[in-house]
Amino acid sequence: MVRASEARTSRQEQVEQRRAELLEAAKQVVLERGLSHTRVADVAAATRVSGGLIHYHFATKDVLLTEMLRTEAERDIAKARRLATGTGNPLARLDRVMREFVPSSRNDQTWVLWIDAWGAGLRDETLRTISEELDAAWNEMLFIVISDGVASGDFTTTDPRGVADRISALLDGLGLRVTLQRPGISRKQMQEHARVIAELELGLAPGSLADAAT
Amino acid sequence: MVRASEARTSRQEQVEQRRAELLEAAKQVVLERGLSHTRVADVAAATRVSGGLIHYHFATKDVLLTEMLRTEAERDIAKARRLATGTGNPLARLDRVMREFVPSSRNDQTWVLWIDAWGAGLRDETLRTISEELDAAWNEMLFIVISDGVASGDFTTTDPRGVADRISALLDGLGLRVTLQRPGISRKQMQEHARVIAELELGLAPGSLADAAT
DNA sequence: ACAACTTCACTGAATATTCAGTCAGTGGGC
DNA sequence: GCCCACTGACTGAATATTCAGTGAAGTTGT
Incomplete structure (x- = not known):
């Protein structure tokens, strides 16, 4: 079925968007707290998302x-x-x-x-x-x-x-x-x-x- | 007694020297690991001294x-x-x-x-x-x-x-x-x-x- | 078109580790 | 005998990472 590729937001696009959202949140946290004091939990909180999700999208904090x-x-x-x-x-x-x-x-x-x-x-x-x-x-x-x-x-x-x-x-x-x-x-x-x-x-x-x- | 002030190393001087030694060690560790990744234990190890001593001379890591x-x-x-x-x-x-x-x-x-x-x-x-x-x-x-x-x-x-x-x-x-x-x-x-x-x-x-x- | 099945983004709690800071005790020198 | 520099085991908090489980979205077979 071709439906998936027509959809406004395919799964892949949603993932892409979520990643971008997390990266943006990470940036904001880093600006506030600095690279070395940024916690994974901060990024999660800023995105109103569970801590686990960060690691679902990014293997480690360093990668993020x-x-x-x-x-x-x-x-x-x-x-x-x-x-x-x-x-x-x-x-x-x-x-x-x-x-x-x-x-x-x-x-x-x-x-x-x-x-x-x-x-x-x-x-x-x-x-x-x-x-x-x-x-x-x-x-x-x-x-x-x-x-x-x-x-x-x-x-x-x-x-x-x-x-x-x-x-x-x-x-x-x-x-x-x-x-x-x-x-x-x-x-x-x-x-x-x-x-x-x-x-x-x-x-x-x-x-x-x-x-x-x- | 005047002896203390004559001594090559009075107690106060020894403390002074130890502090300087710890500061120097801290510098070396910071050069290797960076400010944010420097651990109190590293400084202690570099000076061959117990971890407790660092806090005897410096209230907190930040102060050090x-x-x-x-x-x-x-x-x-x-x-x-x-x-x-x-x-x-x-x-x-x-x-x-x-x-x-x-x-x-x-x-x-x-x-x-x-x-x-x-x-x-x-x-x-x-x-x-x-x-x-x-x-x-x-x-x-x-x-x-x-x-x-x-x-x-x-x-x-x-x-x-x-x-x-x-x-x-x-x-x-x-x-x-x-x-x-x-x-x-x-x-x-x-x-x-x-x-x-x-x-x-x-x-x-x-x-x-x-x-x-x- | 519907039911059964699969995938997967996501949660939240558990786990494991890392460390700063504490404290009771020790011993050498004044 | 008393300071006091020093030890090292301990505590507790912080926090990255893991993982079993959930449900919605998507897929397959009929």
């Missing part, structure tokens, strides 16, 4: 958390690609990518998650690889935008790869400070620092990037 | 680990001050401070410890403050060296504070990458990136900082 991070990384990578390859001249695209790096708030979900993951990655090969791929993707997007700008004559540099490396490292360092609420560094200042470095590195007149935004 | 991080931070801060205020012209001192930032190996103890602490600091006010003070100290040292250089005419910038902020954020981002063993970033490249940015920011001719080292 790793999958969650993998999913998030993929989402972020897709976003990075979208921003870098979107419309606009290189100036506008660079501005867009750099803005996206700035934590949206004191406890930007993405940043909290990845700062946590950096620590876990020190001892977990798999997690290290996941955060590395995310890292590499952002780096690559910066590189592409910068290369395009050099090709179009908007930017001037002899080492686009190096510039991309430095800008993305700078942004990580700044994002970390903003997320950890270091005194004297606001989102606005982070934005400003990024602009200054990019202008210096790419031979732009001071303010060109600020103008690009408008 | 927090004290350990505080101690390490103080040591690092002292080192930063020594480097920044030592002999040499601003160029040499800047070079010295920036070099010290570079992880000494793939698993530089200091870096591993603080990357871990960043994560923990997301949810622990005390830890956040400790790493913040360390951060602030390095930042301040960079600022002092840069200001001195501007005063002496070696460096050119209108915003020494901003330059210090950007260089220290860049160094954090780079150190993180080196410590997490990101492909395509070696200690040498980190050194190079830092040099390039500093030269750009401080109006130095390319290579000036490399020469300063010799």
Whole structure:
């Protein structure tokens, strides 16, 4: 019978949805409690589901958390690609990518998650690889935008790869400070620092990037 | 009796020494297992001491680990001050401070410890403050060296504070990458990136900082 | 179309383990 | 004789994982 494949939600789709729901709940719990203090029971409670169900879908807690991070990384990578390859001249695209790096708030979900993951990655090969791929993707997007700008004559540099490396490292360092609420560094200042470095590195007149935004 | 104060090791000194020994052991365990996976029993075993003794000297595990991080931070801060205020012209001192930032190996103890602490600091006010003070100290040292250089005419910038902020954020981002063993970033490249940015920011001719080292 | 059968997502309680923290006791040095 | 650093067995709580059982959804045979 063909009925099953027509159904709005086949069994397989329901399982898929439940897994996604559990991953999302896991993410929320991790944001609140941190990777290492997240309990399986928390995820179950957040989903209003029995503890056993978590293990029905994910062999172990580690698998659950790793999958969650993998999913998030993929989402972020897709976003990075979208921003870098979107419309606009290189100036506008660079501005867009750099803005996206700035934590949206004191406890930007993405940043909290990845700062946590950096620590876990020190001892977990798999997690290290996941955060590395995310890292590499952002780096690559910066590189592409910068290369395009050099090709179009908007930017001037002899080492686009190096510039991309430095800008993305700078942004990580700044994002970390903003997320950890270091005194004297606001989102606005982070934005400003990024602009200054990019202008210096790419031979732009001071303010060109600020103008690009408008 | 005055004897006690003469003795090579008074009781108080012995306690002091034991505490230091436990803190050092705690550090080693944390480096191996990570902050969140460190067990009291590990620290006891590493010191060849009973589990009870840990709690004799430190009320709780959290106190032990927090004290350990505080101690390490103080040591690092002292080192930063020594480097920044030592002999040499601003160029040499800047070079010295920036070099010290570079992880000494793939698993530089200091870096591993603080990357871990960043994560923990997301949810622990005390830890956040400790790493913040360390951060602030390095930042301040960079600022002092840069200001001195501007005063002496070696460096050119209108915003020494901003330059210090950007260089220290860049160094954090780079150190993180080196410590997490990101492909395509070696200690040498980190050194190079830092040099390039500093030269750009401080109006130095390319290579000036490399020469300063010799 | 219906009954019998199978599958499987899910529950909730049991299990097993891991650890931080406690405490009664010990012994060496002042 | 008294401190007090130290031991090590013990407790109790936390919590990942297992598992027997349940019922609804889906399938098969007639």
